[in-house]
Amino acid sequence: MGFDLEARLAERRAASLYRQRPLLQSPQGPQVVVDGTPLLAFCSNDYLGLANHPEVVAAWQRGAERWGVGGGASHLVVGHSGPHHELELALAEFTGRPRALLFSTGYMANLGAITALVGQGDSVLQDRLNHASLLDAGLLSGARFSRYLHNDPLSLASRLAKCEGDTLVVTDGVFSMDGDTAALPALAHACRAKGAWLMVDDAHGFGTLGQNGGGAVEHFGLGPEAVPVLVGTLGKAFGTAGAFVAGSEALIETLVQFARPYIYTTSQPPALACATLKSLELLRAEHWRREHLGLLIRQFRQGARQIGLELMDSATPIQPIVLGDAARALALSRYLREHGLMVSAIRPPTVPAGSARLRVTLTAAHTPQQVQRLLEVLAEGYARLGPSHG
Numbered sequence: 001m002g003f004d005l006e007a008r009l010a011e012r013r014a015a016s017l018y019r020q021r022p023l024l025q026s027p028q029g030p031q032v033v034v035d036g037t038p039l040l041a042f043c044s045n046d047y048l049g050l051a052n053h054p055e056v057v058a059a060w061q062r063g064a065e066r067w068g069v070g071g072g073a074s075h076l077v078v079g080h081s082g083p084h085h086e087l088e089l090a091l092a093e094f095t096g097r098p099r100a101l102l103f104s105t106g107y108m109a110n111l112g113a114i115t116a117l118v119g120q121g122d123s124v125l126q127d128r129l130n131h132a133s134l135l136d137a138g139l140l141s142g143a144r145f146s147r148y149l150h151n152d153p154l155s156l157a158s159r160l161a162k163c164e165g166d167t168l169v170v171t172d173g174v175f176s177m178d179g180d181t182a183a184l185p186a187l188a189h190a191c192r193a194k195g196a197w198l199m200v201d202d203a204h205g206f207g208t209l210g211q212n213g214g215g216a217v218e219h220f221g222l223g224p225e226a227v228p229v230l231v232g233t234l235g236k237a238f239g240t241a242g243a244f245v246a247g248s249e250a251l252i253e254t255l256v257q258f259a260r261p262y263i264y265t266t267s268q269p270p271a272l273a274c275a276t277l278k279s280l281e282l283l284r285a286e287h288w289r290r291e292h293l294g295l296l297i298r299q300f301r302q303g304a305r306q307i308g309l310e311l312m313d314s315a316t317p318i319q320p321i322v323l324g325d326a327a328r329a330l331a332l333s334r335y336l337r338e339h340g341l342m343v344s345a346i347r348p349p350t351v352p353a354g355s356a357r358l359r360v361t362l363t364a365a366h367t368p369q370q371v372q373r374l375l376e377v378l379a380e381g382y383a384r385l386g387p388s389h390g
Contacts, residue, residue, distance in 0.1 A: 015326065016325075016326040016327045016330055016347065017326060017347050017348060017349075022034045022035060022342075023035050027051070027052040028044055028046045028051035028052050028239075029041075029046075029049070029051075029052055029365055030363065030365050030366050030367075030370055032342070034342060038340070039337070039340055039341060039342040040340055040341050040342070040370055040373065040374070041341075041342040041343075042341065042342065042343045042360045042361060042362065042366075042374055043342055043343055043344040043359065043360075043361055044361060044363060045204070045235070045236040045237075045361060046236070046237075046239055046363055046365070047204075047207055047208050047236055047237040047293065047317045047361070047362075047363050047364065048207050048208070048237045048238075048239065048282075048283060048286075048289045048290070048293070048363065048364045049239075049289065049363050049364045049365030050237070050238065050239030050240075050279045050282060050283070051239035051240075052239075053239065053279070053282065055278055055282065056239060056240070056275050056278050056279045056282070057275070058278075059274045059275045059277065059278035060271050060272065060274060060275035061271075062271075062274065063083060063269075063270060063271030063272075063273070063274025063275065064269075064271040066271075066274075067081055067082075067083060067269075067270035067271055067274070068269075068270070068271075069269055069271060070266075070269055071266045071267030071268055071269055071270065072266070072267075073266060073267070074263065074264065074265060074266060074267060075102075075256075075262065075267050076256070076263060079266060079267035080267060081267070081270040081273070082270070083270045083271070083273035083274045083277065084102055084267060084268070084270060084273050086273070086277060087102060087273040087276055087277050087280075088100045088101060088102055088244070090277060090280055091232075091244050091246060091280070092246060094214065094280060094284070095214065095217075095230055095232070095246040096214075096223070096224070097224055097230065097246040097247055097248070098247070098248055098249050098252075099246070099247065099248070099249055099251075099252040100244045100245065100246040100247075100252070101244060101245050101246075101252045101255050101256065101262065102242060102243075102244050102267075102268065102273070103242060103243045103244065103245065103261065103262060104242055104243075104261075104265055104266075104267070104268055105233075105235075105241075105242065105243055106133060106201070106203055106231070106233035106235070106242075106243040107133040108243065108261035108262070108265065109231050109233070109243035109244065109245055109261075110131070110133040110134050110137050110201055110231060111133060111136065111137045111140065111260075111261045112245070112255060112259030112260065112261040112262045113137075113199065113229055113231060113245050113255060113259065114134070114137035114138060114140075114141050114168065114170065114199070115137055115140055115141045115259070115260065116254055116255050116258040116259040116260075117141075117166070117168055117197070117199075117229070117254070118141050118142075118143040118165075118166055118167075118168050119141055119142045119143055120142045120143065121143075121164065121165040122141075122143040122144070122164075122165035122166040122167065122168070123143055123144045123145075123146070123163035123164055123165055123166070123167040123168070124138045124141055124143045124144070124145050124146075124167070124168045124169075124170060125146050125147070125148055125156060125159050125160065125163070125167065125168070125169045125170070125196075126138050126145070126146075126147050126148070126169075126170045126171070127147070127148060127150055127151065127170070127171045127172065127175075127182070128147045128148065128149060128150045129150045129151075129172070129175050129177070129178060130147075130170060130171065130172055130175075130201075131172055131176055131201060131203070133201075134170050134172070134201055135147075138170065143165070143168075144163070144164065144165075146159050150175075151171075151175075151180065151182055151183050153183060153186035153187055153189070153190050156169065156187060156190050157190045157193070157194075160190060160191070160193075160194040160196060161194070163194065163196070166197075167194060167195070167196035167197070168196065168197050168199055168229075169187065169190075169191050169196050169197065169198050169199065170198075170199045170200075170201070171184075171187060171198070171199075171200055171201070172200075172201050172202075172203070172204070173200045173201065173202030173203070173204065173205035173206075173209075173215055173216030173217070174202065174203075174204035174205040174208075174209070174216060174316050174318065175204075175318075176203070176204055176318065177318075177320065177346060177350060177351050177357075177359065178312050178313075178314065178318070178320060179204075179312055179314025179316045179317075179318030179319060179320055180312065180313050180314050180316075181205070181209070181216055181219070181315070181316065182200070182216060184198075184200065184216055184217065184220045184222055184226070184227065185220050185222065185226075188222060188226035188227065191226075192226075197228045197229060198226065198227050198228065198229070199227075199228070199229035199230075199231065200216065200217060200227050200229070200230055200231065201231040202215040202216050202217065202230065202231065202232050203231070203232065203233040203236060203243075204236060204316065204317075204318060205217075205219070205316075206232040206233070206236070206237055206238070207236070207237020207238060207283050207290075208237055208290060208293065208316060208317055209316070212284060212287075213237070213283050213284060213290060215232065217230060224247065224248065228247055228248065228251065229245065229247050229251065230245070230246045230247060231243065231244070231245050231246075232244055232246070234276050234279075237283065238276055238279045238280065238283065239279050240272055240275050240276040240279055241268070241272060242268050242272065242276070289364040290364070292364050293317060293362060293363065293364045295368070296362045296364075296366055296368065296371050297315065297316070297317060297319065297362055299368055299371050299372075300319055300360065300362060300371050300374070300375065301319065303371075303372070303375040304319070304321065304375065304378070307375065307378060307379045307382060308382070309321050309378065309382060310322045310323075317361050317362045317363065318359065318360075318361055319359075319360040319361070319362065320346070320357045320358070320359050320360070321357055321358040321360060321378075322355055322356075322357045323356055323357055323358065323385070324354060324355070324356060325354070325356055326345070326347040326348065326356040328356065328385055329345035329346070329347060329356040329357055329358060330345045330347075331385060332345070332358060332378075332381050332382065332385060333345040333358060335377075335380075335381035335384065336358075336374075336377055336378070336381060339377045339380075339381075340377075341373070341374055341377055343358045343359070343360055343374075344358070344359055345357070345358055346358070346359045360374070
């Protein structure tokens, strides 16, 4: 007896759910080379076009010359370098919170925060469409784990009434597959009524939402009292890598003492922190990036509606086109690829069964002409699709 891995893989192929890694052979940007083919890409989370910005690249190079290329140890041994500390101070100031703590990835930040805050005897409530890292953290925490209906404050309130111990409510700020924004004011109100804490993972909101790019929390004008635990990632709008948690002095010290993904891992390369400091500077200063992105989002939504595409309720750079079954999503993605465009087909289990989609993501580096080209090819490809059987 052994693990029948080939059968599991064959089953996934038969269901049109098999995944493969495209080989990127160019820097991030609208124009990429993937598997040897030049393509116009609409599938990157580099929302502000900073991943290959010359000033960010130069900051990384200078950082490597000054600090070397490796963190060398965990933050608590001898891996907490000057640039890490400077970036934490800058992120705390940016988010309007006393302190911020760097993590090597967003997955680790979510895992670290949730498992450090709740455990056996406590409760953790999560939106049904939260990111996998949040759901995994809730299960691993040992707390009583429950999921409320998507973006539904009434569903949350009814579940909060049954909670025991310390209670943590967790939501994405912007949902990565639907592109909609969490109803944070109503969720915060429900938490206050119960004495629960609200944690927001704003991976896709930072940089794109809010007057200054402060994300969903800034967009709604909420402070640390309403959202005590704020998580952001640096590999999306910031264009670099890693993540952070921002909050009170007591929160950050608790994470330093108890967050296992923080304690037991090597720190980021210091040069990466240097690059992120530069990207944060650009994010805050160059408001035109968010303004241009907003124009492209409106252009795309108007054009897609004219084609007859089924869009979701999203005012963010994430613009899913729902197609139903996985085979149709793959077919339209292939058609786009054959015509020089790259848009990923998102299939179960990443999204619920029957809601396979193309996940269009727009960035500040795109032009209106490129968005128009996408709409033209989408119109052609969609007209060729057969009816949905999902």
